Amino acid sequence: MAKIFRPFLICALGAVVVTTPAVAAEARVAVATNFKSTIDEIEIAFEAQSDHEIIVTSGSTGKIYAQIVNGAPVDVFLAADQERPRRLEAGGRAVARSRFTYAIGRLALWEPGEAETGPGRLAGGDYRRLAIANPDLAPYGVAARQVIAALDLDDATEGKFVFGENVGQVFAFVRTQNAELGFVALSQLLTMPADVRGAYWTPPQDAYDPIKQDAVILARGADNEAAHAFVEFLKSDGAVAIIERFGYGTE
């Protein structure tokens, strides 16, 4: 063997020696974008009390789902809905009975330019645009429609809607003032400093179906210790406290 390869060989051997006896494992966790800032904090807490590590990627629930179906290397999936994890479980791509609700999204009507907002604002009609997530694409869009219907505001809001692909986009529409108000996720607002947040109103939970976000262990992670340890941690009091602090409900 050429001399030049020797350092690499030594490194490689070293790596084998170092990693083989360790019990720590690594899991790949794909998470819906709305949960990204929350999971960053959960990851820190998890890795502080465990030898295991997780690698987090984020994206829209629909795209992650399509990637998993097409063989993406994901061990744990934290979706923004129940539908996709359910399908993965039914299709045998997820570990049976590993599915559970890790967070319940809460909707907020946000109007940064005002000191106060609420259903009265929607009814008054004194605004040009009301941004909501596209109900065909995003659970927060469905919830926004339900709230509007529950408050009997269909006529007042008629023709004012603009649709974001997801709540992230709705947030951008309102933040850049192109829409005066919009239905976003409470968790998005709580990541903002309070002094720039402006007014928001959280509709009562009985005005819309709970936005349940389910997690599932995928077939690839069935024997991955880190994946199981992380999911257990996600159910722990410590993780639940973080999840609730970011504006989600839990079961």
Added chain:
Amino acid sequence: MTLPDLSALWLTFRLAFLVTLILLIIGTPLAWWLANTKTRLKPVVEAIVALPLVLPPTVLGFYLLIVFNPNAAIGGFWLSVTGDTLAFSFAGLVIASVVYSLPFAIQPLQSAFESVAEGVMEAAASLRASPLDAFFTVAAPLSVRGFLTAAVLSFAHTLGEFGVVLMVGGAIPGETRVVSIAIYEQVETLRYGEAHALSLILLAFSFAVLMFVYVFNRRHRVHVH
């Protein structure tokens, strides 16, 4: 196969047609200037014109959202004149698309104008043709392929636009929900039948248009020198 969403298709064609028209009108003098100017600013202007080729649509869309803000200068001016916001409106999409497709109009026109020999224009001038007259009777006919290429590329590029519209459009049916957005929604919601119908129309049309350009260019080769 399901019936295609014709309102999205019609909206997209209207948008592409209007954008092409505007680009030919503002692109012609700009490209002519670029082809003939001796100023040292030329590379700066060329770089600005070419920016939409390399910038991701997300960057363009993000900046447009900020420019369209009705409480900022341009968005506010538009609102006071028209009573409508630029974001989430057809007019906003036209402006966004003009910016986005600008290089596709300028570059073919500029290279066509550059190949119009200086001597020809001088000859026209010596026959007492005004510069505008010389342009329309001499330079423009010699640049017919440049015009055609610019028009077709602008049209096709606007037809295929997605990222910018996604960011500033707001997906309002009949107003800003163009064909690419409709297809995207249909694919995301597993309505493959509808997605197929629209996609197939777009594919067939794009192919036919490009075929036409290549056939036309072969038949009408303009010899300048």
